[in-house]
Amino acid sequence: MAASQERITVYNLADLKNTSDDALPNYLNSIGFTQSHRLTDVRLALGYSAFALAAACFAWDYRFGFDATKHLTAAAVALYALLNGALTLWVLYAERGTVYVGTSRDGAETLRVSTATRKNVPEYLVTVEVTRKGAAPEEIKFARSFTEWFDEAGHFVAAPFQAAFANSVPAIGRADPKKVATAAKGKEGSDGSEEAAAYTPEMLDMLAKANVSVVGSAAEEATGSEAAAKKKGGKRRKA
């Protein structure tokens, strides 16, 4: 995953977002967070029960005809509308674009990461809600350009993506301290421009090339210092 041989179309915002969304659970799980699938599971339960109801309705309609099952069908239609409405509300108000919910290794912090994009703006809008045990949830918002972790050809480069999260969210930074350090070094190196990305375009290209030719977690050695830490993560993710 980290060394994505797969290429996406860089002009396709949905592709950019989906690839990034998919990479996030891999990363956070690899640095010791335990993912919770409750939101997805509730959505699947609602959706599949609605589908099962429709299938049952089809079955009795096919077998016994319309007139014999009229009232049953009316009830099924009403219930289906309810289930579908609940599903819509769940997606709109409970999930709110959530791509990851997880608890840190020591169980003290819970993260809820939701992402969004705005039409025709190649920016990844991230909202992280960190809940510490017995404290009010704290919200961290940041926006990063997709160009920071996608190269020109459309390869996903894991290191800068992960660094963006590690640097913006202290809870993630603490779980993956090597990433924070790397980014800080990178910033000092790039002649003092504070807002500059940790990775210059040249570095991105280099990383991508290494990823393509070497394949697998070995590609991460191109980034040097954090390779050792990352490699372990890479192995775990595959398991």
Add this chain to the structure above:
Amino acid sequence: MLSSLGNPRQAAAQLMNFGLILSSAFMMWKGLSVITDSPSPIVVVLSGSMEPAFQRGDLLLLWNRNLMAETNVGEIVVYNVKGKDIPIVHRIVRKFGTGPDAKLLTKGDNNAADDTELYARGQDYLNRKDIVGSVVGYMPFVGYVTIMLSEHPWLKTVMLGIMGLVVVLQRE
């Protein structure tokens, strides 16, 4: 993309989206059935027997409740004949008696004779329960798609296949 199918929850969600599209369409149809009290509230005209009112391919909206008045002479109705599963759209031209036992005779506007020939063997008239609904609205030409689909069944397979592929491959 296809690689996302490696994640069972994501695969399940994508399959669910496809299923929900199909089931929502079906339940909307059933909802319309329940509201209009007709097993088949939308039908397509298959013949020219009602010209110039309806042409082949017109889409008809039916209503099968007698809230205000009984189904009466002059109404265009869709009915099923026992033993034949093709619904017929014709006009009621005669009515004897009232209530559910009224005897109804129908005729196509463009036909020379009434429908006694079309009814089942030994049947000389229709009852109210044979009627699927009265025509309350129509949309010209739209139904031609279904005529095409039923005359060339392979088109159905192709369409369903394309729809399925699009939903599975696309996440948006």
